[in-house]
Amino acid sequence: MVELKEKKTHSNAQRAVQELRALIFSGELAAGSDHLETELAERLGMSRTPVREAALLLESQGLLEMRPRKGVRILPVSSDDMREIYDVLTELESLAAERAAAIGYTRDELARLNAAIGDMDAAIAAENLEGWAEADDRFHAELVRLGGNSRVEMIVAMMSDQVRRAKASTLFIRPLPVQSNEDHRAVYQAIFKGDPETARRIHRAHRQQAREILTGLLEKHRLKSL
Amino acid sequence: MVELKEKKTHSNAQRAVQELRALIFSGELAAGSDHLETELAERLGMSRTPVREAALLLESQGLLEMRPRKGVRILPVSSDDMREIYDVLTELESLAAERAAAIGYTRDELARLNAAIGDMDAAIAAENLEGWAEADDRFHAELVRLGGNSRVEMIVAMMSDQVRRAKASTLFIRPLPVQSNEDHRAVYQAIFKGDPETARRIHRAHRQQAREILTGLLEKHRLKSL
DNA sequence: GTGTTTTTTAATGCATACATAAATAAATGC
DNA sequence: GCATTTATTTATGTATGCATTAAAAAACAC
Structure with a gap:
């Protein structure tokens, strides 16, 4: 052979x-x-x-x-795990948003972030949930990258991996995330304007809400682990 | 043989x-x-x-x-690394402080945290820097444990490991951390009283200050990596 | 002496072999 | 039958051997 x-x-x-x-x-x-x-x-x-x-x-x-x-x-991921992970993501992504705003990026440097937001809009309009999830991942990954802390990047990537499977399972029982993109735009604006406090505050609220929605869903559907 | x-x-x-x-x-x-x-x-x-x-x-x-x-x-740890690490620690420990306060612990359950504070006081009085550093580590580890998020615990332990060597090197060029313990007590009080916002705010400020002191020291002494 | 090619060296990445100990099955006593 | 001991199986943890290939050394050209 x-x-x-x-x-x-x-x-x-x-x-x-x-x-x-x-x-x-x-x-x-x-x-x-x-x-x-x-x-x-x-x-x-x-x-x-x-x-x-x-x-x-x-x-x-x-x-x-x-x-x-x-x-x-x-390893399965329980709803308790999910809560833990979302808490970590909330803190570290908010930090990233704050730092990104403090660094001060040009419109060009923020192009990928902006593109992800656009793609999410398009995906929502087309009711393309996978497309939305992909663009959402892209938005968060890029946000963290702009935060300029390699350790935060690593940890967030790790935690995101852990929820990836869960996301696939819950995608179709979620409400269409229409509100979500307003937050993303507001975060983008705050970063572009160089307003760290606002960027942090909005992103934090955004993440906390996402957490509530997800854990609520998991409990409602009795999804104890994924 | x-x-x-x-x-x-x-x-x-x-x-x-x-x-x-x-x-x-x-x-x-x-x-x-x-x-x-x-x-x-x-x-x-x-x-x-x-x-x-x-x-x-x-x-x-x-x-x-x-x-x-x-x-x-x-791996050496540069002052940039140190900044990254301290930023992560600040966020996650603050979260832990908030959650610990929200959970609501009895005085008994907070005994170890309190003991660590006492030990720090004693060590400062005796100008025993190693003793202080050890009790300080203990305080932070216990705080995170009380936060009840195993992932936060893991990440904080990992980051703490990375700075451990640096701590040994900088211990003797630091000012005696007298102010530090007032913060610790205030965090303890907030947790005991069940006031999450205060616990978070104070611990966050405490960590940010520690970060400033440390990175300032590193730059002043031209310690680029440890 | 300097730059280039060839040869040699040696550290790793991986396959393999095997001892150990956990888990299962078989055997035994009652 | 049921409990207890013994035998058997087998997945892992570790040692070992070897091919590969990067790096160092040597040889060479100029």
Whole structure:
């Protein structure tokens, strides 16, 4: 059998991280399910060593848990977890908004943020929920990037990962987020005008409201974990 | 040669994590220094495998960096890093203070927090800086614990680790933190009385001030990295 | 001496082997 | 039958070997 020799731009361990993430987000590795290292290794076509290293990383990111002899467990996210995560996101994103406003960006530098807002509007008009969710993610990621604190960026990315699956599950039981974009615009304006207090205050309120809506939904629908 | 058969309560990988942390905090593995996996493995009396796993974990915690062929680099902490870290700590600890106040604890449940404040007073009176630093750490850790958000706890612990070495280096060039404990008491009071807004506001101001003092010191003494 | 190519060295990334210990099944006693 | 012990299985944790390849050293040209 002839091996296809593809150029290896990534190490196997890196590939394992990416592929495991993809499997988790797609739900192929369901929340709460257990998987032996050997099984995952075979699935990814590599030995246990790089799989183990990848799993160790994903464990530190809170996506899974390695339990001796029970295999790798994909962590479910409970509504309590969701509350914790949203609280962290609220604080750190508000900080980012404040800092972004304090730094003072040009309209050009804020183009991506603005574009995300536009895309959300368009998606809402088209009732395209996935499109809206994608643009919303983009808005928040860009906001945090503009905040200029690499640690905040990292933590927010990590927490966002943890809720990503939940978002997919709740997307279709949510109300259309029409109010949401007014907040986004107001945050954008405050950043552009260089008004840190306003940027913080509005974004904070925005996030707290999002939290209430989401946790309310989860409880109403008895979704204890995702 | 007879092997001493000690009971192994921890895996080698866990031991490696603990010992590497200890070596880093003690400065035996100095910030900025490089160390080959083989060297560390020999030093810890185990093979490369568990050392590698430990290093992977510590990398995810921001204590070191694994660079192919260059070995494991113990990460220095620049004054910019310090600013980032303090900003994160400010936000998340303030959240914890607010939540702790909202939860409403009895005097008994707040005993450890109160004890830490007392110990700081005593240490200041005795001009025992290490003692003060230890009690200060204890205060902050307990505050965060009372906040009841496990993710906040984890992140704060991680960030605190990153500044731990810096604290040791700057401890003796700092002014005696006399004002500091008034803030601590006020935060304690607000939590005990169940006043979330006050708890948040005071702790936030306290942390921001600490940040200013520390970054000011670092720049004054031209300590670019630690 | 300086810049370029070739050779050598050696650190890592990964596969593999295996001892250990947990979990399960089988065997035994009553 | 049921409880208890023993045997068996098997997933992990770790050591080890090796191919790969980046970096260092050497050889070479000029």
